[in-house]
Amino acid sequence: MVKQTSTHLSAEDKAAISAAIAAAETKTSGEIIVVVSGRTVDYRWIMLFYGALVAIVAPLVLMAFGVNPLTLGAAFTQWQAGGWNIGLGATAADEAATGMMFILALQAILFMLVSALDLRPGMAAKLTPAWIKRQQVHRAAHDQFLAHDLNQTMGKTGVLIFVSLAEHRAEIIADTGIYTKVSRDVWRDVIGKLASAAREGALANGLITAIEDSATILSVHFPRQDDDVDELPNKVIII
Incomplete structure (x- = not known):
């Protein structure tokens, strides 16, 4: 869980994240989307x-x-x-x-x-039990996964990196093609690094690291092919 986060992503941060996504997708046929939410739900x-x-x-x-x-x-x-x-x-x-x-x-x-x-x-959010926040963030991440057509990629290799700032939580959702070959424990390690960076106020760096680690994981099972097409935008989405 992310304890503290820097909620601001500058234009330079966004450009760096977009560049990291583009670079990551030169190594794999997977499609990576990053979504940063100010608040997942109203509590x-x-x-x-x-x-x-x-x-x-x-x-x-x-x-x-x-x-x-x-x-x-x-x-x-x-x-x-x-x-x-x-x-x-x-x-x-x-x-x-x-x-x-x-x-x-x-x-x-x-x-x-x-x-x-x-x-x-912030009082309502503070008094909301952690398990409710966890469920709400997971549901929001799943909704964003569908909203950005990550379930429609060829080979079912879409990956969503989702951060909810108000709830201090982050999740990675991967499509069915990936889950058959990559265990949940692997993604927990990626989220752990992202959480550590966010706690130190380095959200942008944490996202870039998560993107790079995801590319390394995906490249083992889903290397980029010569005929691969970039199906989704390579940018961080702020909601």
Whole structure:
């Protein structure tokens, strides 16, 4: 996982990455695409989930400590009467209804307060579990793989190098023709180097290294042929 990243790729960085892709594809029939995403998904929904969870759990916690709607209603009735116990007044049903109104009001307030934490920049992403981020980034990478026609290459040799900056994650997705010959462990090593470079703020260098390593891997199983055609653009895509 990428811990810290330099989110800026200069024009020189982009040109260097494009040149690295072009050079890599002189060694292999594989097609390499690099996609850098600022943020994979909007995580605001997670705060709505947490808000709903707190709103649901809070009354259960209160009841576990002996607080129930009837008790709240009776206390409110006594407060209205200036501390006197009234023999004729609110019925038990009235007190229960009043207590329930307090519970509902408490739930609404808690829901709004927790949901409002999303107003702080990056708070929702920080509170999103890592496994959700991992799934979202993988799904986004797969979508980009399809969107850029990497599944349509001759020989099924498309490779996507995907970086999501906000989630601090990177993935490599290779088409079926490659996965039959190259194990996942090999790609993990490539991602590891990319992550290390990104942590040091050298994202462009990390991407270039990942491209070069991918070309070396692909050239063993999918060397470039004389009749190979460059099927996809050799450039970094920013989304």
